[in-house]
Amino acid sequence: MKNKRHLALKHIVTAILLVMVADAARSQTDLKLWYKQPAQKWTDALPIGNGRLGAMIFGGAEEDRVQFNEQTLWTGSPRPYERKGAVKYLPQIRQLLFDGKQPEAEALAQQHFMGMKSNEANYAPDSTKWLKKVSAVVAPAAPGFNDSKWKTINLPAANGWEITPGFEGLDGAVWLRTTFDMPANMTGKNMVLSIGRVRDIDHTYVNGKLIGSAANTANRKYTIPAGLLHQGKNTIAVQVINFFDKGGLTTVKEKFAVYPEGENPENGVLLKSQWKYWIQDDNPPSYPRYNADYQPFADVYLQFPKQAVTDYMRDLDISNATAHVSYKANGVTYTREYLSSAPDQVIAIHLTASKPGSISLKALLKSLHKNFVTRKVDDHTLALSLKIRDGVLKGVSYLHIQTKGGKVLVTANNIAVTGANEATFYLSAATNFKNYHDVSGNPEAICKKQITVIEHKSYAAIKAAHIKDYQKYFNTFSIDLGKGVNADLPTDERILKFRETPDPSFITLYTQYGRYLLISSSRPGNGPANLQGLWNDLLTPPWGSKYTTNINLQMNYWPAEVLNLSACSEPFFGIVDDLAQTGKATASEHYGAPGWVLHHNTDQWRGTAPVNASNHGIWVSGGAWLCHQLWEHYLYTKDEVFLRDRAYPEMKGAAEFFVHFLVKDPKTGYLISTPSNSPEHGGLVAGPTMDHQIIRDLFKNCIAASELLGIDKAFADTLRLKYNQIVPNKIGKYGQLQEWMEDKDDTTDTHRHVSHMWGVFPGTDITWKTPELMKAAERSMHYRGDEGTGWSIAWKVNIWARMKEGDHAYLMFTKLLSPADVSSGKEKGGVYHNLFDAHPPFQIDGNFGGAAGLSEMLLQSQGDDIELLPALPSALTEGAIKGICARGGFDLNFSWQRGKLQTLEVLSKNGGTCHLRYQDKTISVETQKGKTYRFDAGLKQL
Template identity: 25%
Template sequence: MSELKLWYDKPAVKWSEGLPVGNGRAAAMVYGGAQREIWNITELTYWSGKQEPIPSGSTGKEDLTRLRQYFFEDDYQEGEKAAQQLLQPSKGNFGTNLPVCDVVLEFANEGEKVVRELNLESAIATTTYEHKGTAIHRELFASHADGVIVCRLWSDLPEGISFSVRLNGKTDFFQSWNEPEGEVLNFKGQALERIHSDGECGVSCQGGIRVQAIGGGTIRGDSGTIEVVNAREAVLYFAIETDYGFIGEDWRYAASNRISLAQAKGYDKLRADHIADYYSLYSRVKLELGESEQRLLPTDERVRLLAEGHDEDPALYALFFQYGRYLTICGAREDSPLPLNLQGFLNDDQACRMDWTCDYHLDINIEMNYYPTETTHLSESHLPLMRYIKMLSENGKSAAKDFYGCEGWVAHTVSNAWGFSAPAWQTTWGLNVTGGLWIALHLRDHYEFTLDEKFLSETAYPILKEAAAFFLDYMVLHPKLDWLVTGPSISPENSFHAAVGSKLHNHLSMGTTLDQVLVSDLFEFCLETAEKLGLDEALQQQLRQAIGKLPPLQIGRNGQLQEWLEDYEEAQPEHRHLSHLHSLCPAYRITPQLTPELSEAARVTLDNRQSSNNHEDVEFTVAAFAGCFSRLHDGERAYEQISHLVGQLCFDNLLSFSKPGIGGAEAAIYVADGNYGGTAAIADMLLQSHAGELHLLPALPVKWSSGQYSGLRARGALEVDLIWSEGRMAGAVVHAFASGSTVLRQAGRIAPFEYEAGCSYSIDSELRISQQVFVEN
């Protein structure tokens, strides 16, 4: 078996054992066995709810000033009561992403020796089994090139394929019907539910599935079912379209047209075009972390062994890394209409049926979904998020004015398919005033990795400039400390004891650490960009003055990095969120070489979180731990976290989950951020490019003593290939796609590095540099 496959020697009996395929918009989670197979169909835009105005209880700055006075006077209880009256709107028709339907295939014959595979190099899921000594095959893929999901079924003997197919809707309204010729099953539906909306509004969908029999056999369709009898081979074509973003009725015919075009093209050409389109992205990065005998075992067995402490399987970590890239390509393509949500591009029908929602959580989850995008050479996958941020910034102007009486734009903890930007419906977690800014700083990241000057001047700077306008208008000088602070706001989604010995949980305060770090990054980036572009001199002066008044990062009385402006007692020392460590990872205000005292304080914070009783063992937290330890150049601790994530917080199909009990969940729920955050952490352990350095193998663990990678990306439009052996770098090649300078760092050595666009540089184990010219594609 290829190392770059997930494979299993048994059927999948439930969703969490399935294998995912996706084309950047529509997706299928495929599970089943010999007699039955289910494709759980999802679509990024299939949302309940609608865009609607969110009324504010605040008159603006006058109310904000009065509200802040409670916090300046340390009257947190009254301050939180007032905030609930002014800044806690009703939920309304916020909505949630919903699954569309199940495609259910029933097979006439029993089977044995079931083998299921997901090939990461071709993005094709296969099922093979035997019936009376004859092999039966199914393979399925989601084509981005042609906008369809396609499945081929065949037997080694004539007349070996007999099955039926039907559709089961997953929402309150769903209908399917047969076309007269019997080969087509059409459907329409609407994303309706009554937990996150009123049950009467939501995106509509329409589509169909067409069955083609090859090599004999008969097809008949009736009562919402298509049946194929005694064919040698069959091909199924599935497509879906929604009315999201459309005006008029043309969208209703789009799926049917794509199915017709796909059938006319033919399966072989569809398959070849799909692989070429997918592989052009996937093949950019290769990673080897070492060989192991366990690589030949089924994937679920490898995960079980890791969970039991048998971690002599470096190839499993490489598989997990490439799986994260696979999931990015499946869910986020350059033309995707929306970005990845809480469950990426899938939907297990659990998060959307409870208070969680399958939405855009802007206080770590969606940010983490995109942590690996640039480093793992999938920059195009960032673009749907860039467009979403633009929509968020446009809608956020109303939130800034209506709730705070301020210029610019703001968004908070959660958002939806229509760019919801108001505070959420509970201040204890919903009043995260920098949620929109946190996600918007991905604009900066995209620029730093690509150095796309047009993107900087036309997209990144205009959006972030308006975010800066909000915070310049919104922030206030603290009357006791004389620092410019945000607030009232939260440190997501944590609480504190405002008074020593108090048992009361307080959530709101002024100037949380996360807010201050994000605002500092925003102001400095806007100032540097405005100076570079020669724009907005008055704004430049405002920013310089504001930067000088921002609070510094602080170390608390117990040696920890403070989470709040004041050194409050933690009410939940076991809490899952590490937002105040944002300055360590993914940002880079804290580094061991430039800020050693703050680095040690960050380590104390990490140790305290892990050593506390009832530590919340959550997938995104573990991924964040791994990233933070990587930034502290502690490869062994980072490796421990990745091992825990893969072995203890992933289903057998390597999708990460949140344990029962978190946020009221009654069962393990798939959450995408663990996969993406874990992938980002692995890349970070191998290559870092911040704080003016290009750091090679910054956090290499002993278990990955030998290996190689190619195609990882770094800030400054650089690409790195590297080989190491017995824990030492043997050599590296850096490809430059722009001109610039940085500092190379490796194993305690440093060397200045100037590079020119279109050149490659070979670097030996002593950091000696030689140059050669390459031709850029």
């Protein structure tokens, strides 16, 4: 009788599992972002990518723009980043910090301890000569100067003049002119001219007289002496000299105005937003830079005959990585399909029409880079060649056309298609980059080979290979949280309604979109995802679109292991391999230390030295944090070959650095990290909490790896000794977890970085085994608040989930999915129409951090057990998940209803003991490699 009941129960559970799998499969079919209109701006466009080639699809009916990137196109060149001899200033910097002289320590470090910039040695004489030349031109300042042929620009521009067509990436000298009408009652008074921040030098004239000049990025307020202005029209002329990055008149604290001295700007004359401009010289000497910038490659423009369009739709299907546009015009249904193929290394654009002979268009290649040319390769191929202005890289792109029916004409400027039944464009792109110290590649040969390979393939075959390749990654995981009332709305409308109306399937879409973006931007054999993944349309992208290593690069890979995309971590391991080499020189020259070190930013050329400013650029824990994720990969996969041959040597090198670097604090006697900082907060200090949490984690993991591999016992003993001497986490006067050695936290401080929470997540320095520290961390999180930039909110989702506060984690998730580009026009953290995360502006780490945050609500395995539904929000009362991964080498499928676990399957990939916990019950199961184990809601094995 007992066996019959057991068999019946087993059948019931099997049936439930089949329904769960069917529901998960259904949810996979709903994974589309879709819209009723073309993209109006870049953050409306839809991303595709194969790990190396990425594109943004705008989908216009009359003109379609496909803006594309190739992962290796950066400014700069191979070079040393470390500053020789910096180490001799280390003792002085430390002593100044011990003496409480932070400003003096920062000044000394800025002068002597920061890394080398590009072109640092040659810049000064070239710049002096160029500045003298452009500054000698003063004629445009004259009131009567004829500017009738000048173009116009809207000012101020918050993100610099680069967003203005014709100004993309522009550096140099530019003249700006406007006029304003002076009322009679203001004449005879001293007036103030307020034009806001200027990047970087200005010479400002009123009615031909120089009234002010400055060489910084501060707000400009200049006094116009009484008598210089007259009733009626007056002229303002500003020569702006911009060396790099944002240029022009950028932001204004008060008003863009002329007003009486000592009075409110509101009482003055507001300046017009439209100014005239003349680009005087756009070729200044290459400005010294700490880091290189990731660059856009070019654009494909598809220009169609003008027609009245109906039934327009644009979508991105993340279940098979294809984007689509469809519409009707003159009784014909037109469709376009876009994909970026990893097997064939091309971007494909496939055009069809319901009526034969209806496809006619012109295709053009254009680039923002000054040094680009297009040329005809053959009767079906147009090429574009470019050279980076500030760097050694060159790029080539081929646009190849295949048609059914119709005529094709290729010139040096475009490809014209007339009367075709079908048309398919194949886009290839490559650079001369081979690795961070070799730029001897042949991009022309690479493009030619890629096009030659696909010339005799059908589009159907290329698409099938692309989908098969993509889905081997994507289909390892599925999730179904149920369907909300807004599930059938366009994506931009769902964003607006998400916080007011439950839409659990939108969370499913967002989570799977994070996985889609990781697969599309990080594939084995290519480089890692940068601050914008693979996608960037600006020559001066935000923060250089580089690799920021005080959280952002690491956050990009938070979902990789747990959401069954371990293979996508390979590019991350690749950059760690490189940095472990380049970081040796920085460790030696700056700290006189063995091993390797990485500070808070790196780029294509793998610089590891301190950059930007001493108050935040001297942060020594980047390499150790990268090593945390190497160890995590081992914990998830139990791959001892990876641990022995790749991870452990790099972990050991990072630990060797800290064994040397840690010094005794003269006040407490503990070992501390100094000089360093709590990332981007509080300046250069001795002993930030985050550093100590990361260093302890590194030492602990190295010790465990040493024991597991049976090597380096003496070194492990050294680490044990040092581990116990590192200053512990401290609880401050407000009951908070201290961010620094000193108890100086401000309860009103809402800084975006919550760095001292590292020990809660992603680390394990603070767990529920130390409840007093967890409570202190929770207190700190309440003080820091729930607002923030996109990635900061994503981090908070994970922290609150790790604290097992599911509803608070979900609250943060709703903020992460709030609209970034609101009707007021002011951007904030959240998501854009295409679900890209907003810092603002766009940073992809929030997408990845958010996807990881959902997994943290549903499963945690950082301790001894695999805990099911540890932070399930009350808003997600039912769901099913398949393929979520746990440390120890286990894949889990499970479902829940009314907030309670229903079914559970565990696949053991490596064998060993599996400890499962749900609510107050814990069980242990001895497993065999490759075997699946089933359990009921009470964790009873079936």
